[in-house]
Structure formats: structure tokens, C-alpha cells
Amino acid sequence: xxxxxxxxxxxxxxxxxxxxxxxxxxxxxxxxxxxxxxxxxxxxxxxxxxxxxxxxxxxxxxxxxxxxxxxxxxxxxxxxxxxxxxxxxxxxxxxxxxxxxxxxxxxxxxxxxxxxxxxxxxxxxxxxxxxxxxxxxxxxxxxxxxxxxxxxxxxxxxxxxxxxxxxxxxxxxxxxxxxxxxxxxxxxxxxxxxxxxxxxxxxxxxxxxxxxxxxxxxxxxxxxxxxxxxxxxxxxxxxxxxxxxxxxxxxxxxxxxxxxxxxxxxxxxxxxxxxxxxxxxxxxxxxxxxxxxxxxxxxxxxxxxxxxxxxxxxxxxxxxxxxxxxxxxxxxxxxxxxxxxxxxxxxxxxxxxxxxxxxxxxxxxxxxxxxxxxxxxxxxxxxxxxxxxxxxxxxxxxxxxxxxxxxxxxxxxxxxxxxx
Amino acid sequence: xxxxxxxxxxxxxxxxxxxxxxxxxxxxxxxxxxxxxxxxxxxxxxxxxxxxxxxxxxxxxxxxxxxxxxxxxxxxxxxxxxxxxxxxxxxxxxxxxxxxxxxxxxxxxxxxxxxxxxxxxxxxxxxxxxxxxxxxxxxxxxxx
Numbered sequence: 001x002x003x004x005x006x007x008x009x010x011x012x013x014x015x016x017x018x019x020x021x022x023x024x025x026x027x028x029x030x031x032x033x034x035x036x037x038x039x040x041x042x043x044x045x046x047x048x049x050x051x052x053x054x055x056x057x058x059x060x061x062x063x064x065x066x067x068x069x070x071x072x073x074x075x076x077x078x079x080x081x082x083x084x085x086x087x088x089x090x091x092x093x094x095x096x097x098x099x100x101x102x103x104x105x106x107x108x109x110x111x112x113x114x115x116x117x118x119x120x121x122x123x124x125x126x127x128x129x130x131x132x133x134x135x136x137x138x139x140x141x142x143x144x145x146x147x148x149x150x151x152x153x154x155x156x157x158x159x160x161x162x163x164x165x166x167x168x169x170x171x172x173x174x175x176x177x178x179x180x181x182x183x184x185x186x187x188x189x190x191x192x193x194x195x196x197x198x199x200x201x202x203x204x205x206x207x208x209x210x211x212x213x214x215x216x217x218x219x220x221x222x223x224x225x226x227x228x229x230x231x232x233x234x235x236x237x238x239x240x241x242x243x244x245x246x247x248x249x250x251x252x253x254x255x256x257x258x259x260x261x262x263x264x265x266x267x268x269x270x271x272x273x274x275x276x277x278x279x280x281x282x283x284x285x286x287x288x289x290x291x292x293x294x295x296x297x298x299x300x301x302x303x304x305x306x307x308x309x310x311x312x313x314x315x316x317x318x319x320x321x322x323x324x325x326x327x328x329x330x331x332x333x334x335x336x337x338x339x340x341x342x343x344x345x346x347x348x349x350x351x352x353x354x355x356x357x358x359x360x361x362x363x364x365x366x367x368x369x370x371x372x373x374x375x376x377x378x379x380x381x382x383x384x385x386x387x388x389x390x391x392x393x394x395x396x397x398x399x400x401x402x403x404x405x406x407x408x409x410x411x412x413x414x415x416x417x418x419x420x
Numbered sequence: 421x422x423x424x425x426x427x428x429x430x431x432x433x434x435x436x437x438x439x440x441x442x443x444x445x446x447x448x449x450x451x452x453x454x455x456x457x458x459x460x461x462x463x464x465x466x467x468x469x470x471x472x473x474x475x476x477x478x479x480x481x482x483x484x485x486x487x488x489x490x491x492x493x494x495x496x497x498x499x500x501x502x503x504x505x506x507x508x509x510x511x512x513x514x515x516x517x518x519x520x521x522x523x524x525x526x527x528x529x530x531x532x533x534x535x536x537x538x539x540x541x542x543x544x545x546x547x548x549x550x551x552x553x554x555x556x557x558x559x560x561x562x563x564x
Contacts, residue, residue, distance in 0.1 A: 014490070040494045046512045052494070056510050059495040290491030290516060297490065318516040327519045364513070364532055368459075374515065376524025378487070402524055404478055405467045409428065415523060416426035416476065419564070420483050 001029045001071075001096060003303055004088060006078045006241070007104030008032035009041055010289045011270030011296035013060055015102045016068050018300020018308075026304065028070045029098075031090060035075040036129055038064065042289060044132035045160035081245040083263045100303035103253065103261070103268040104296060105238035107287060109153075111231050116210035123229040126157040138228050139165050146170075146215055146226035148207065150177040152319065154232030155190075158199060159321055169200040169224055171207060171217065181317045181328045186359045189345060193324045237272045237285060250274050252285045257311040259299035267303055269295035278312045279330050279356055279384055286315045312385045318374075325364045327374040330357025330384045337399045344373035348380070348399055353390050355383045376402040421502040422561055424539070424548060426477050430558035431466070433475030438462040440553035441479075444540050461529065463537040464550045464559075477559050479550065480504060480525040480537035488517035488526055488536075503539050 003019055005012045008030050016028060043057040065072055077091040087097050109125035117123070124135040135157075139145065143165040147154045150172040158168045170177075176187035177194070191201060208218035215224045237252035248254040248262035252274040259267045270292035274285045291313050301308040316329035334351025345361040358380050362372030379402035383393070398406035404415060442460035443451045468475035482504050489497045489504060496510035497517060511533040517526040518534065526536045539561075540548040551561040 010493075042493045042514070043512065051512050052510075057494065061495075289493045290487070290520065293490050316519055318514050318519040320514070325515060327515060329519065365530075372528070374518060375527075376521075377515075377519050378517075378521035378526070379524045381519055382522035403467050404476075404523065405469055405474060412428060412476065415481070416428070416478065417564075419423065420481060420485070420522070 002026035002099045003028045003102070004096060004098035004100075005030045005102045005104060006032070006088070007102075007106060007270070007272075008034055008036075008038050008072070008074065009104065009106060009270065010059065010292040011104035011106075011299075012102070013038055013064070014293040014296025014298075015104065015267075015269065015300035015303070016064075016070055018297035018302075019304045020068055020300075022301055022304035022306045025069070028068070029073065029096065030065070030070055031073045031076055031078055031088070031096075033075065033077045033091075034128060034130070037062065039129055040289070041128070042156070044126065044129055045156040047129075048132055048136055048157075048160035048164070049162075078241060081241050081263075081266065083245045083247070083266060086265065099265065101266045102296070102299050102303065103242055103266065103272060104270045104292075105241065105272045107235035107237045107271040109231060110234045110236045112233055114207055114210060119212050120210050120229050121212060122227060123231060125231050126153050127235065132160070135161070135228070135230065140227075142166050143227045144169070144225060145228045145230060146224055147230040147232055148172070149232035149234065150174070150201065150203065151180055151232065151234070152178065152317070153235075154230065155194070155321055156319070157230055157232060158194070162197070162199075162322075165228070167198070167200070169202070169226070171202045171205060171215065171224070173204065173206045175204045177201070177203070178326075181315075181319075181326065182359060183332050183347070186326075186345060186347065186361060189361055190321055190324060190326070193322050197322050235271070235287065237274075237287075239272060242266070242268060242272075250283065254283075255295070257298075257309040258302045258307065259295050259310075260302065267299040269299045275313050276311065277331070278314050278387070279354075284315075286313055288315070288317060290316070314381075314384060316381060320364050323364050325362055325372070325374060327360045327377045328358060329377075329381050330355070332357050332359070339373075343370075346373045350390060350395075354387055355380065355390060355395075357384065371401070379403065421482075422563055423482060424479055424537070424551060425560050425562065425564060427558050427560065428474075428476040430556045431475045431477060432556050432558065433466060433468050433470075434555065435466050436553050436555065437464050437477050437550035437559055438466060440549040441537070444543055444549040445535075447542070461527070461535070463525075463527070463535055477550065477554075478523055478525060480521075481523055482537075482539070483522075487520035487522065491516045491520040503541055504536065505538050505541070506534060506536055508533055508535075 080089040205219045253268040271287035298310040337348040349357045360374040394406040441462035446454040448454035464479035513532040
């Protein structure tokens with residue numbers, strides 16, 4: 001096999017499309033432990049909410065694999081990579097040779113050891129379609145649901161099941177919700193909204209002991225009865241295959257800006273990797289779907305023999321909860337430009353003539369004539385991504401409202417009169 | 421491939437392109453009837469500074485390396501024969517594309533999903549309506 005891809009999500013699709021930009025014929029094999037046609041992983045909460053369905057959540061059309069000449073082995077796990085022999089071994093006993101390999105193994109829910117957790121029968125994670133379907137089968141309109149972890153996965157899970165259960169309670173060791181994407185006061189806005197719809201929070205606390213249907217908190221001693229438990233504490237990148245093969249691994253698989261690992265002809269992309277943040281220069285795990293696709297695409301182009309680098313990865317998120325919508329990107333350091341009219345919240349973080357990051361919150365359905373804080377946010381994202389000097393643009397104007405009018409006529413001519 | 425290009429110095433700031441764009445989206449035959457009493461939400465926008473007398477139209481660039489398509493979490497955005505299209509049936513309105521577009525050219529709709537310029541692929545004339553309706557050739561559709 002010319003190309004073998006382990007995994008069947010956004011990074012894998014990016015790789016297939018990247019390979020096919022260069023090589024129309026080389027055989028591609030996708031091996032995945034998941035049995036489903038490729039689906040948008042973040043859509044599992046929208047599936048439970050009823051805003052999408054199994055058909056519409058397909059990330060690519062039904063003919064994606066055949067059209068791209070991709071063979072699949074679904075429901076099969078890769079158990080070992082032999083880097084010298086250029087082979088992988090699978091759970092169904094096959095040894096498959098590759099010329100180029102992509103590891104796009106994603107991440108798995110991390111479940112820390114907690115006293116009595118093994119006595120809880122109704123416990124779930126929320127990471128894959130199968131885990132969402134299992135949770136869906138367990139909830140009823142009478143369910144009291146306890147979610148451990150008030151991050152992106154936990155909160156999105158809550159929105160997905162909200163109308164289908166009796167109550168939802170969160171416990172998180174962190175003092176705020178969404179610590180990975182919000183600062184203190186923006187986190188209060190979202191938490192307040194969630195409390196308005198009746199969701200309860202125990203923040204800055206953790207479960208000391210579980211019984212089958214109760215959780216006793218360590219700090220407060222509060223006893224929370226529950227019927228269904230969701231564990232959304234965090235995720236761990238799946239690095240085992242590369243690590244065991246002798247590849248370089250930090251917190252996740254180490255890759256360069258072509259997505260090559262330290263092992264010859266072996267690439268990695270997506271949530272299983274760590275890469276350089278274009279703003280801070282720090283190496284970190286930036287486990288979001290757009291980055292997974294772009295890394296996969298980068299890997300694919302290189303696997304097909306064309307040198308292609310992508311080094312503009314930054315953390316960024318677009319996500320909504322109960323009518324509030326958040327668009328955020330970059331790092332929250334430096335001076336702050338801040339406006340807040342009670343509905344539209346905007347914070348821009350800048351220093352050393354550069355925009356470092358932003359948090360924008362507005363209503364998903366703004367009032368008639370109202371421009372939400374997140375309108376045209378991509379202009380900010382691009383300023384961050386490109387490291388545009390703020391002294392080269394009218395930042396005062398752009399800070400108020402993102403627009404190309406804040407750029408020079410020459411830049412505008414390039415943007416609107418050219419190709420990118 | 422033909423693209424919409426903007427000649428800033430020719431823009432009169434008349435906003436007609438916005439109305440032609442909104443008209444195209446209605447699928448109707450008569451512009452006055454289609455838009456009478458309607459608050460338009462076009463896919464092309466005039467940015468202007470009336471004191472400095474600057475105005476220009478901004479709409480999707482149909483990028484060669486489109487961040488909106490690459491970042492779309494549903495696969496609703498795709499590039500078909502050079503045109504970036506949105507499958508409104510698949511879009512769930514996460515606004516990752518709004519977060520990604522360098523030009524601010526993907527916009528939320530009242531339904532909570534997104535819309536963008538699709539070069540009037542649904543119309544039959546072959547030239548986008550904003551271009552055809554521009555009185556001063558400030559927007560053109562051509563190979564460069």
C-alpha cells in the first residue's frame with residue numbers, strides 16, 4: 001500500500017484530500033477502530049439536540065472513499081508500527097506494508113482514578129458517535145445527570161441532552177467554566193447563562209467518593225444524587241503507537257511544520273499531535289477540528305512527495321451555548337481593548353505591536369439591526385495568524401469593528417484585486 | 421478561473437451591489453417587488469468612510485486555500501469548480517467559518533446558519549448580479 005492512514009476523522013480526510021492534490025492514483029488505505037462513515041466529531045452534541053442527524057453529520061459525502069480511491073478497514077485497530085520494516089500490524093492479525101504512514105489517532109477521554117467510580121453503572125464519556133449514542137440510550141426525561149468537567153466537551157454534552165433530561169449538575173476542579181477558552185469575567189457570562197436555564201455548578205471542587213447513585217464532594221461535603229454520570233474531565237492524545245515505535249513524543253506526538261514525526265516516512269496530524277503556536281511559539285496540543293484538517297492536508301501533500309509547510313496554527317474556537325455564542329482565538333496576554341454593552345462582549349489582547357488573541361461573545365440570534373460582537377471575527381483571526389503589525393493598520397478603527405477599511409489601500413488592493 | 425475583483429477607485433458607494441445580491445437570492449423576476457419592504461441581508465457588503473470618501477465592495481474571494489472550507493466542522497462548505505458553496509442543510513451554525521474568513525465574508529443568517537457569495541451559481545446569466553448591476557465597473561468578474 002502506498003499510503004496508510006490510521007484514523008478516520010478530520011485529519012484523515014485532510015490527508016486524503018492533500019494526497020489527491022498531488023497524486024491521483026497512489027493507493028490509500030484508512031484503518032480505523034470506529035466503524036462509521038466519517039462524521040463531524042463535534043456534531044455529536046448537535047445530534048442529541050436534534051439539530052443534525054446521522055445523514056447530515058457525515059463530514060464528507062457517501063462516495064468520498066470510492067471517489068478518492070480509498071480502501072477502508074473499519075472496526076480494526078492498529079496494534080503496532082514497525083518503523084524499519086515500514087509495516088503496521090492490526091487487531092485482525094494482518095501485517096500491512098506502507099510507503100508513507102499517517103498517524104491520525106486522535107485522543108481518548110481521560111478518566112482520573114476516583115474513589116468508588118467502579119461502583120457507578122451508568123457512566124459515560126462524550127467523545128465519539130458511539131459514546132453519544134450510548135448516553136442517548138441511557139437518559140430519560142427523569143434522569144438527573146452529573147457531569148464531571150465543565151469544559152468544552154462537558155458543556156456541549158449538557159446542551160445536547162438538556163431538553164431530554166430532568167436536571168444537569170456540573171462538578172469541576174477549576175474555578176470557572178471553559179478554562180481552556182475563556183478568561184475569568186467571560187466565563188462568568190457563560191456560567192450565568194447556563195444557570196439561567198437551570199444547570200447547577202459546583203466549581204473548585206471534586207468528587208471524593210462515588211456510590212452507584214451519589215457523589216460526595218471533597219471540599220464542601222455536598223452529596224449529589226444522580227442517575228447518569230458523564231466523565232468529561234479531559235482528553236489524552238493517543239500517542240502509544242508512535243511512542244512504542246521509538247518516535248519522539250512530548251505531551252503528544254512531536255511533528256515539524258510538514259507534520260513529519262521523528263520516524264522516517266511516518267507523519268502525524270490532529271488531536272494526537274503537539275505543534276507550535278504561531279503567536280506564542282510554544283509547543284502545545286491544539287486539538288480543534290480546523291487544525292486537524294489543515295495538519296492532515298499538510299501531511300498528505302508531503303506524503304505524496306511535495307514539500308508543503310503550514311505553520312500558522314493557533315488555538316481558536318467557535319462555539320455556542322443556550323443562545324450565547326463565543327468566538328475566540330490566540331492567547332490572552334498583553335494590553336486589553338474591552339467593550340461590553342451587556343450583550344456584546346469584546347476583548348482584544350495585544351502587545352509589542354501585535355494582536356495576540358480575542359474573546360468575542362454575542363447572542364446567537366441578535367436583535368434586529370444589532371451587530372453581534374463576533375461579526376467578521378475572521379479579520380481579527382487573520383491579523384493574529386499573519387502576525388500583522390498593528391502600526392501598519394488602523395487598529396483603533398479595526399478594534400471597534402473589524403473591516404478591511406482599516407488596512408492600507410495597497411493591502412486592500414492585494415486582498416480584493418488578487419488571489420489568495 | 422474567473423473571480424469577482426474590486427476596483428476601489430471606481431466605487432461610488434451607491435450600495436446597488438448589495439441590492440442586486442439580495443435580489444439574486446430571492447430567485448424572483450422583479451427586483452422592486454422582490455425587495456419592497458424587505459430588510460436586505462446581502463452577501464456582498466460596502467465598507468465606507470464617508471468623511472474620507474473611501475468605499476469599496478467586499479465579498480467572498482473564493483480563496484485557493486480557503487480557511488472556511490478547511491475549518492468547517494460539518495463539511496457544509498466545499499469548493500466545487502472553483503466556487504465555495506454552502507450546503508445549508510448540513511450547516512449547524514457553529515460560525516467556525518466566521519472565525520476563519522480573513523475578509524469577513526461569511527455571515528450569519530437570521531436562521532442561525534451562514535451565508536456567503538456563491539457567484540450567483542443559482543442564477544442563469546453567468547455573471548454575478550452584483551457585477552452586472554454595478555453602474556461604474558467597480559466590481560468586475562474576470563480572469564486575472
